[in-house]
Amino acid sequence: MTDIVQTPVATPETKGRSLFQLAAMRFRRNRAAMAGCFMLALIALFSFLGPLFVPHTYDQVFPSYVSIGPSLEPRPDTSTLQDVMEGVATRARVTLKEFNVEGQTFTATVTSEQPIDARATRYFDRANEFRDTQVVATEDDGRTLKVTGQVDREYFPFGTDSNGRDLLVRVMLGGQISIAVGLLASLVSLGIGVVYGATSGYIGGRVDNVMMRLVEILYSLPFVFLVVVLVVFFGRSFILIFLVIGAVEWLDMARIVRGQTLALKRREFVGAAQALGLTDWQIIRRHIIPNTIGPVIVFVTVVVPKVILLESFLSFLGLGVQAPLTSWGALISEGANNIQSAPWLLIFPAIFFVVTLFSLNFVGDGLRDALDPKDR
Amino acid sequence: MADMKETILAVRGLKVNFSTPDGTVEAVKGIDLDVRSGETLAVVGESGSGKSQTMMGIMGLLANNGTVNGSARYRGQELVGLPPKALNQVRGSKITMIFQEPMTSLDPLYTIGRQIAEPIVHHRGGTFRQARKRVLELLELVGIPEPGRRIDSYPHELSGGQRQRVMIAMALANEPDLLIADEPTTALDVTIQAQILDLLKSLQKRFGMAIVLITHDLGIVKHFAERVAVMRRGEVVEQGKTADIFERPQADYTKMLLAAEPSGRKAPPADSAPIILEGRDVCVDYQIGGGLFRGGTSVFRAVDSVNLRLKEGQTIGVVGESGSGKSTLGRALLRLLPSSGHYRFGTTDISGFDRGQMRPLRRTLQLVFQDPYGSLSPRRTVGEIITEGLYVHEPELSRADRDRRAIEALKEVGLDPASRNRYPHEFSGGQRQRIAIARAMILKPKVVILDEPTSALDRSVQGQVIELLRDLQRKHGLSYIFISHDLSVVKAMSDYVIVMKNGKIVEEGHTDAIFEAPKQPYTKTLIGAAFNV
Numbered sequence: 001m002t003d004i005v006q007t008p009v010a011t012p013e014t015k016g017r018s019l020f021q022l023a024a025m026r027f028r029r030n031r032a033a034m035a036g037c038f039m040l041a042l043i044a045l046f047s048f049l050g051p052l053f054v055p056h057t058y059d060q061v062f063p064s065y066v067s068i069g070p071s072l073e074p075r076p077d078t079s080t081l082q083d084v085m086e087g088v089a090t091r092a093r094v095t096l097k098e099f100n101v102e103g104q105t106f107t108a109t110v111t112s113e114q115p116i117d118a119r120a121t122r123y124f125d126r127a128n129e130f131r132d133t134q135v136v137a138t139e140d141d142g143r144t145l146k147v148t149g150q151v152d153r154e155y156f157p158f159g160t161d162s163n164g165r166d167l168l169v170r171v172m173l174g175g176q177i178s179i180a181v182g183l184l185a186s187l188v189s190l191g192i193g194v195v196y197g198a199t200s201g202y203i204g205g206r207v208d209n210v211m212m213r214l215v216e217i218l219y220s221l222p223f224v225f226l227v228v229v230l231v232v233f234f235g236r237s238f239i240l241i242f243l244v245i246g247a248v249e250w251l252d253m254a255r256i257v258r259g260q261t262l263a264l265k266r267r268e269f270v271g272a273a274q275a276l277g278l279t280d281w282q283i284i285r286r287h288i289i290p291n292t293i294g295p296v297i298v299f300v301t302v303v304v305p306k307v308i309l310l311e312s313f314l315s316f317l318g319l320g321v322q323a324p325l326t327s328w329g330a331l332i333s334e335g336a337n338n339i340q341s342a343p344w345l346l347i348f349p350a351i352f353f354v355v356t357l358f359s360l361n362f363v364g365d366g367l368r369d370a371l372d373p374k375d376r
Numbered sequence: 377m378a379d380m381k382e383t384i385l386a387v388r389g390l391k392v393n394f395s396t397p398d399g400t401v402e403a404v405k406g407i408d409l410d411v412r413s414g415e416t417l418a419v420v421g422e423s424g425s426g427k428s429q430t431m432m433g434i435m436g437l438l439a440n441n442g443t444v445n446g447s448a449r450y451r452g453q454e455l456v457g458l459p460p461k462a463l464n465q466v467r468g469s470k471i472t473m474i475f476q477e478p479m480t481s482l483d484p485l486y487t488i489g490r491q492i493a494e495p496i497v498h499h500r501g502g503t504f505r506q507a508r509k510r511v512l513e514l515l516e517l518v519g520i521p522e523p524g525r526r527i528d529s530y531p532h533e534l535s536g537g538q539r540q541r542v543m544i545a546m547a548l549a550n551e552p553d554l555l556i557a558d559e560p561t562t563a564l565d566v567t568i569q570a571q572i573l574d575l576l577k578s579l580q581k582r583f584g585m586a587i588v589l590i591t592h593d594l595g596i597v598k599h600f601a602e603r604v605a606v607m608r609r610g611e612v613v614e615q616g617k618t619a620d621i622f623e624r625p626q627a628d629y630t631k632m633l634l635a636a637e638p639s640g641r642k643a644p645p646a647d648s649a650p651i652i653l654e655g656r657d658v659c660v661d662y663q664i665g666g667g668l669f670r671g672g673t674s675v676f677r678a679v680d681s682v683n684l685r686l687k688e689g690q691t692i693g694v695v696g697e698s699g700s701g702k703s704t705l706g707r708a709l710l711r712l713l714p715s716s717g718h719y720r721f722g723t724t725d726i727s728g729f730d731r732g733q734m735r736p737l738r739r740t741l742q743l744v745f746q747d748p749y750g751s752l753s754p755r756r757t758v759g760e761i762i763t764e765g766l767y768v769h770e771p772e773l774s775r776a777d778r779d780r781r782a783i784e785a786l787k788e789v790g791l792d793p794a795s796r797n798r799y800p801h802e803f804s805g806g807q808r809q810r811i812a813i814a815r816a817m818i819l820k821p822k823v824v825i826l827d828e829p830t831s832a833l834d835r836s837v838q839g840q841v842i843e844l845l846r847d848l849q850r851k852h853g854l855s856y857i858f859i860s861h862d863l864s865v866v867k868a869m870s871d872y873v874i875v876m877k878n879g880k881i882v883e884e885g886h887t888d889a890i891f892e893a894p895k896q897p898y899t900k901t902l903i904g905a906a907f908n909v
Contacts (some may be wrong), residue, residue, distance in 0.1 A: 020755070152585065268751035274712055276765040277738030286764070290755040 026370040036359035043356055047175030051064040056154070058173040059324035064128055065156065066164040070344045074153040076129060081106070081151065084129050093124035097144075106130065107148045115142030124149060159335065159344045170326055172351050177327040178353075181241055181311045182304040188246025190309075193253025198288045198341020199259030200254070204282065212258065215251050223248055223310075227319055241320055245307050251256055255298055260292040271336075296369035301364030305357040328353045384553055384586060385411040385434075385471075390446035390456070392426065392433040392610075403429040405610040406446060409440045416580065416587045418601035418618070420594065420633070422834035423805065426610040427590045431556050433471060436463050450554070465889060469499040470546035475557035481543060482531040488515075488542045489527035495549045514545040519575060521690070536698070537568035544575065551583060558590045565697035565861060568906040573600055592834055594633060597620055608618070633835065638842050638864055644871035644886065645689040651720075652739070652855050653686040653709060653823050658717040660701070660708050660879075678704045679715070680879040684857075686823065691849070691856040693870030693887065695863060695902065701879035702859045706825040709857065710741050721823075739769040742816035746828035748808035752800035759796030762815045769819060785818040786811075789844060807838035810844065817848060825857045831866050842868060864905040867891055877898050 027033055051058075065075055078101050089096040089110055099107040108124075110116065116138075124133035124147065133149035158167035200211035227244050234240055264270060264287070273283045294334070312329015314320035321327050328349045335346030391403035405427040408703055411417050421427045434455055448455045458466075472495075475481040482491060486570055492514055493507035508527070515523035517543040520724065531539055540560060547555055552808045557576065558772045561569035573596060581589055589601055597604055597618065604621045606614040614627040617829035625631045660679040679701040686692055708715040711726060711734050719726045721737060729737075736814075745751040752761055763778045773781070783793040789810040800808055809829060816824055826845065830838040842865060848854060858869050866873060866887075873890040875883045875898065883896045 086594060103676065212468060268745040268747055269753040271707075271712070272743065272812070273749050273753075275738065275741075275743035276815075276819075277735040277762070277768050279735075282768070286756075287753050291753065292754070 011123075023370040025169075027366050030366040031218060031361045031370060033370075036362030036366065038354055039359040040363065043175060043352060043359070044179060045170050047179060050172040051169060054166070054172070055170050056169050056327070058103065058165065059171045060165065060169075062154065062160060063164070064162050064164070064367050065154065066157045067162050067338075067342050068156060068160050069342070070157055070159040071346070072155075072157055074155050081129060084127055086293040088123050088127050088130075092120045094120065095215075101151055101153075104151055104153055107136070107146065109144065111140070111144045113143070116269060118145075120145070121147055121149075124239075124326045128152070143296075158348045159342070161345055162338060162342065165324075167331075167345065167348055170331060171328075171352055173327040174326045174331045174349060175352060175356075177325065178308045178311060178329065178356075179244065181327065182308040184242045185245035185249065185307045185311075186300050186303045188242055188248035189251075189253050189303060190296065192246065193250035193311065194257050194289060194292065194296060197254035197257025197259075198261050198284045198292065201258035202265055202284050202288055204262075204265070208258075211253075215254055218248075219251055224317070227314060231319055236322070237317070238321065238325075241311060241314065244314075245310050248310075249303055253296070253299060253303070256295060257292050260295055261288050264288055264291050297371065298364055298368040301360050301367060305360050308353070308356070320369055381412040381414060383410045384407075384413045384451055385588075386447075386449045387430070387434065388447045388449075390430060390433060390444065390448055392429045392438065392444050392876055394443060395441070396441045397856035403442075403454065403610055404433065407607070407610070407612045408715045409605055409612065409615075411586050411588055412552065413586055414580070414584045415603060416589060416601045418589045418591060418597040419607060420591060420597055420760070422592055422633075424609075425607040427607045428558055428904055430607075431473070431558060431588065431590060435467050435471065435556070437473075444533070447671055458863060459800075468495050469550045470552055471554045471556065472550070472557040473558065474543045474547050474560050476562050476706060482539055483659040484531050487528050487530055488534070491531075492542065492546050492549055495546060499550050506695045511545075514548060515542075515581070517548070518545045519547075519571075536566075537572060540564060540572055541575065542571075544579070548579065550585070552585055554586045555580075556587065556588045556590070559592070561596065562591070562593070566863070567697065567901055569596075576600075583840070594835065607632065620876065638839055638868035640846075640847070640868050642666065642691055642869060642871045645687050648729040649687040649689055650722075651685050652688045652722055653684075653796040653857075654718075654720040655682065655705075655709050656718040658682045658684070658705060658708050658719075660704050660713055671697070678879050679708060681717075681747070682876075682879075682881055684709065684874065686855050686857060688822075688855055689849070689853050690860055690872060691870040693866035693873045694857060694859045694876060695861060695866050695873060696876035697902075699878075700876040702876050703827050704879075706743070706827050706857060706859050707875070710825060712743075720846060739765060739819040740822045742819060742821040742824045744812050744816050744824060744826045744829045745811075746831050748805050748812055748832060749800075751812050752808055754800055757797055757799055758786075758803075758811055761800070762796070762811060762818050765815065765819045781818055785814040788817060788848070789814045804837075805833050806841060807836075809833060809841055813844065813848070814843075817852075820852065821854070823855045825856070825859070827859045828861070829858075833859065833860060845869070863891075863903060875902065 068075065079085065081101055081117070082099055085099050086096055086107060092110070094110040094112045094116060096108060097111050100107050118135050121133040121135060124130045129151055131152065133147050135145055136148050137146040138144070139146070156166055156168065158171060161167055161170065196211065200208045221311050226248065230240060230244050270283060270287055273287050310334060311320055311327055315327055315330035316333040321330060331349035332346060332353060336348060338345050387409040389406045389408065391402065391406050394401045394403055407415070407430060409419075409430070418652055419427045419430070429438070429442070430440050433442070434448045436455075436458070437446060443618065445458055446456060450471060453466070455463065455466065472516055483486065489508065489511050490504060492511045494502050496502070496507040496510055497504060511527060512523050515526060520526050520538060520541055526534070531542070534542065560576070561572050570713055570822060576587060577600065589596070591597060601618050604616065606610050606619050606621070606627065608629050614621060614625065614630045622634065623629060657680055659677060659681055662676045662678055684692065684705070694705065696702045704713065707713045708717075709719065711719065711729060717727070721741070726734070726737065759779065759782045763782050766773055766778050768782060782796050786793045786796060791807060791810050791814070795803070799813065803811065813829075829845070830841050833841060845856070846869070849856060856869070859868060860866050871887055873885065873887050874881055876891065876895070879897055883890065883894065883899045890899065891903060894903055
């Protein structure tokens with residue numbers, strides 16, 4: 001007996017490969033699915049870490065830049081600044097001889113008939129665009145002044161919306177919210193659906209009948225009606241969106257898991273577990289749920305995009321996230337309203353949305369292939 | 377005599393490879409086979425020996441990751457590498473195939489008449505209406521009763537044996553030269569197995585076609601085939617006339633296969649041995665139909681007033697065809713099914729026990745299932761599977777203790793203890809059955825119900841599992857109820873036999889009495905079918 005105890009436990013080379021590891025191997029060989037994973041990771045990084053690298057916040061309004069198009073050039077551009085500077089020069093009754101912008105600083109040379117008062121720099125600072133104007137040099141007995149100062153130049157690679165907010169940051173924020181809603185609501189539906197479906201399917205009989213009729217009743221309620229009722233009762237909140245969507249989506253999940261469970265229930269390992277004296281709940285937890293994992297994972301990858309779409313639909317109705325918060329769905333509906341005047345408002349969030357959905361679908365396909373044992 | 381006949385299928389250097397994530401698997405490693413017209417060639421081997429894959433390769437029916445190389449000539453025409461269209465000229469018409477599983481090889485959406493007509497219409501042209509007459513002929517030929525009515529039946533309306541007859545009718549539809557039968561009787565009961573083999577034999581006489589019979593059952597080969605090819609690990613180890621192979625096997629492997637027939641007897645326990653498990657008037661009823669909006673239900677009695685007394689150290693063999701209620705009886709005795717009757721375990725009356733009351737007794741009443749593939753949860757390691765019972769019955773055990781018990785149990789059933797970290801799909805059928813036995817034994821039970829524990833295994837593996845079960849019985853003084861349709865195994869395992877039919881006990885008695893001098897005609901047919909095919 002004692003010598004048995006001393007036998008080394010679990011030498012690494014005897015570690016078996018679980019079905020899940022085999023599936024992971026197959027998944028890794030699927031190029032499209034791996035590309036999908038990679039894109040999803042990129043989009044998540046962009047949405048969650050991106051705002052750290054952009055100086056603007058999602059609710060910051062730039063009154064000077066309302067509905068400007070996307071551009072990699074800084075705003076305002078040099079010619080606009082030239083115009084502004086000439087305006088400033090006129091007001092200061094000086095002539096602009098030379099004007100240069102380099103990055104965030106400008107230099108200007110102004111001349112006048114009479115010596116220029118150094119206080120004329122105030123005229124520069126009065127313009128929105130310039131600040132901290134200083135005199136660098138005076139020439140010609142003060143008739144020529146070289147000034148330098150800071151230009152507030154902003155980058156709007158995605159343009160701005162009709163309120164003058166940076167679309168880049170708003171797409172990032174929308175991504176955060178859409179991804180969060182997508183994942184959390186899917187998890188909510190996963191949790192409820194798996195437990196409900198497995199219980200219903202495993203216990204069977206009258207319990208199953210009652211539980212599934214309840215699901216059918218919930219199915220028959222119109223989604224929007226359900227949402228309106230819940231919003232009326234609980235008030236409008238961010239958490240509610242997860243709950244509402246999750247509470248609707250779990251119905252499908254419950255049916256899928258129930259179907260799986262009905263098939264699993266007849267398998268002999270469940271009979272063996274019963275013969276060992278496991279309780280119903282132990283069997284559900286230890287044998288039924290782990291074995292439904294394949295179809296469930298695949299279904300989750302379908303639910304996530306569906307949930308993101310539902311959320312955008314709710315936001316579109318005004319029941320989802322509220323301004324200044326936003327989501328991809330809200331951004332897209334806003335963009336759709338301005339499609340003629342400002343197409344970029346539609347294009348950018350739509351690109352991210354579509355790429356995310358595509359990636360999720362590829363990942364879902366890959367998972368289905370990887371988890372399907374018939375492939376072998 | 378047979379040597380004079382023309383060779384119709386010549387296989388030379390045939391290789392079948394499968395590409396898997398872990399590299400290429402050579403299923404068939406360059407084999408040579410000849411099939412002559414009108415003869416029966418049996419290809420024998422254990423599962424995984426490549427016998428089915430050889431034929432699948434020739435017929436172009438391999439799975440997607442399979443490739444076939446080498447040569448297979450049908451009357452001079454090369455089949456390997458033939459495009460599917462050209463191959464279809466031959467397969468289904470000149471070479472046809474019947475499969476093991478008659479339940480799944482028929483399409484449930486079409487009537488059998490239509491399915492039999494399909495190859496006729498495809499290869500000879502014409503309409504389904506025109507083919508109907510021929511279909512009726514074929515159904516009559518394969519011995520389907522009332523062919524005029526059966527032609528419009530759907531597969532689910534037929535029994536397993538009848539479906540296999542339909543499969544044969546399909547295969548015969550175009551009067552083939554060569555019929556490949558891939559384990560045609562494995563899924564059938566012994567009595568039906570004999571009928572199907574007789575049918576094939578008589579059809580062969582009538583049409584003069586050659587038959588390639590793929591099987592693992594040497595009993596069939598002996599009575600049915602003229603020549604035998606023994607395959608092992610993708611190679612033909614021995615080939616020759618049936619009588620020669622059976623009387624003077626050359627290869628060690630063939631000798632081993634021939635010796636694998638289960639042998640030995642079990643001595644009955646002492647008369648004074650106490651009764652450990654008793655069931656009186658055991659009845660199990662299934663409700664058929666019914667539901668929320670459906671009307672009346674009918675009751676199907678699967679087990680009908682069965683009495684059974686199991687003594688300590690005894691093995692009761694329960695035999696019968698599928699549907700005779702033998703598995704149901706086993707589960708009823710373990711109180712896993714709602715059933716009526718009186719049950720005693722030792723001195724305790726367990727008739728009215730509910731699940732909670734039964735739970736503490738579960739550890740002493742264990743069950744081992746038929747299908748070693750289905751009875752182990754695919755997502756748990758072997759260690760987790762076999763210690764599951766401890767988790768319920770000895771929750772106070774620490775992790776290390778459980779691990780120690782797992783090691784003991786695995787050693788006891790002859791498996792490497794290191795395998796407890798692996799997953800069931802990494803083991804062969806025999807090893808899996810050992811795992812299932814270890815799961816039952818770890819609880820140190822008193823009674824084990826063995827529900828066809830060897831039916832899904834190869835003969836040689838079967839022998840090992842039987843040996844193991846006998847050892848365990850001797851060591852721990854176990855009592856078994858051994859449920860099986862395989863009479864030779866029952867003969868070797870049990871000291872008392874119960875023969876069941878339609879839920880009732882037809883005959884019971886000591887093993888010798890039943891096998892040597894069966895009284896009931898049903899028992900006689902059963903034994904006759906099993907021991908002289």
